[in-house]
Amino acid sequence: MKEMVIILFSAILVNNFVLVKFLGICPFLGVSKKLDSAVGMSIAVIFVMVLSTAVTYPIYMGLLVPLGIEYLQTIVFILVIAALVQLVETTLKKNMPALYKSLGVYLPLITTNCAVLGVTILNIDESYTFIQSLVNSFGAGVGFLLAMVLFAGVRQRIESNNFPAAFKGIPATLIAASIVSLSFMGFAGVIDGLLGL
Numbered sequence: 001m002k003e004m005v006i007i008l009f010s011a012i013l014v015n016n017f018v019l020v021k022f023l024g025i026c027p028f029l030g031v032s033k034k035l036d037s038a039v040g041m042s043i044a045v046i047f048v049m050v051l052s053t054a055v056t057y058p059i060y061m062g063l064l065v066p067l068g069i070e071y072l073q074t075i076v077f078i079l080v081i082a083a084l085v086q087l088v089e090t091t092l093k094k095n096m097p098a099l100y101k102s103l104g105v106y107l108p109l110i111t112t113n114c115a116v117l118g119v120t121i122l123n124i125d126e127s128y129t130f131i132q133s134l135v136n137s138f139g140a141g142v143g144f145l146l147a148m149v150l151f152a153g154v155r156q157r158i159e160s161n162n163f164p165a166a167f168k169g170i171p172a173t174l175i176a177a178s179i180v181s182l183s184f185m186g187f188a189g190v191i192d193g194l195l196g197l
Helices: 002-014 025-030 035-067 070-095 097-106 114-125 130-159 170-195
Strands: none
Touching: 002 130, 002 170, 025 130, 025 170, 035 070, 035 097, 035 114, 035 130, 070 097, 070 114, 114 130, 130 170
């Protein structure tokens, strides 16, 4: 149980896919202008991350490894993720049209979101069990949500400030993102505390 807690908190805070591993930057910068869009996108990413891990892990262990074709994992994982994103997109379009419209072009970008692909590959590379992989994927998704919500708040503050012309827009956003990213480096000691080091 302690190991699962460490995996979860590590994925959320210490190894945050957006702010530490720099995966999923496109939706992070693109959808974080409004809090509701950021939360909606993050929930969709959490769902896709966990579901893609639940599907890709058995395919890798039950099909690719026994056949000796592990080198196809990236292609297979991308195809699975693309199919799952289509499922999420269709579901949102039918059941939550307002959220579907607010996410716009960024919803199909979950397919190419390297954080989703990254978590499925890193689960294999870290030799996690199936349950550990699901916990890590959920933690990575919650970490994505945390980064999006925090940065949406920061961006709202940035929009209301008066910057010199050279810093308005993207430069101010990138500087703010780097400062938020630096703040997450302070969480490295949390895992050491959980381990009792």
